[in-house]
Amino acid sequence: MTFTADRRLRRLGLGAVLALWGAAARAGDFNPALPPELKLGFAILSRTAGRAPAAAGPALRCDPKVSRRMCGIVEGDLAFLRSVWGKSSSDLQKSVFGPLAGSVYLAWLAARVKTVGVDYRVADAVAYTQPPLYPEKILLTRAYASAAHPQIARISVLLHEARHMEVKGRYWSHVRCPVPFRDARGEDMLSFWTGENLSGQPACDRTAVGAYGIEVIMLRNVSRYCLTCGGKVRMDADLYARDAFNRIIDSAAVETLRRDVY
Secondary structure (H helix, E strand, O other): OHHHHHHHHHHHOHHHHHHHHHHHHHHOOOOOOOOHHHHHHHHHHHHHOOOOOHHHOOOOEEOOOOOHHHHHHHHHHHHHHHHOEOOOOOHHHHHHOOOOEHHHHHHHHHOOOOEEEEOOOOOOOOEEOOOOOOOOEEEEOHHHHOOOOOHHHHHHHHHHHHHOOOOOOHHHOOEOOOOOOEOOOOOEOEOOOOOOEOOOOOOEEOOOOOHHHHHHHHHHHHHHHOOOOOHHHHHHHHHHHHHHHOOEOOHHHHHHHHHHHO
16 A cells, blocks of 8 residues: 555655645645545655755754753754745745755755754843854754744744854844834834843844844745645744844835745
8 A cells, every 4th residue: 555655646746746735734634535545645745745855864963951852842843844845935035045945944054053052041032143152053042942932933043043154144243223113003112032122232134134034034935835834833934024024124125025025
């Protein structure tokens, strides 16, 4: 039975099967009327679609100071990221990362970061990097593991911090947010992650493709185009994209992102 299903799936083609699988996943169930070989195929693809080859190993490793719980959260996030896949993607997604596929994001991440560490003394950030002092290493805080934040948002933080590893982009340093820094309703801009008032904080960007910009690009592409993501994941991606988008304070950069992903 397994051999027969595998042969039929190969003849059908991975792209076509993934499209069917995505439709079934969005519906929240698999159609019981489907042929047995496709039902089995869906079960196989749900575990393997969009994944990098097993030989590639984990994208990141945890240093000895990272607790088993925190390391397990990171591993779970990367395992989920591996499953992300979409047939379409925006222009900025293609230019920064490549096609919308978990294996592409993982390769991009692994090219910049090798190790995850922790710093539980920090209360006003989710994660941070110090490339000259800790090359190829992301330091996570307690906020990263908070149950209040969805998995897709945590993944965007890893990509954000990886952007800061790029010497070519001068580490994509942030700029200070305006004082005062308010939204369209005149209310203070607060971090989704910590609740901190962002006014005057070094937590904004002036470029469309800096650390916050690539969060917007990744999250909005997941929200709009991911075929292997459930409705809640796409909704979470859209919500947290707003937090990053609001931190882009240059009007030209805002318009670039708006045209690309909104």
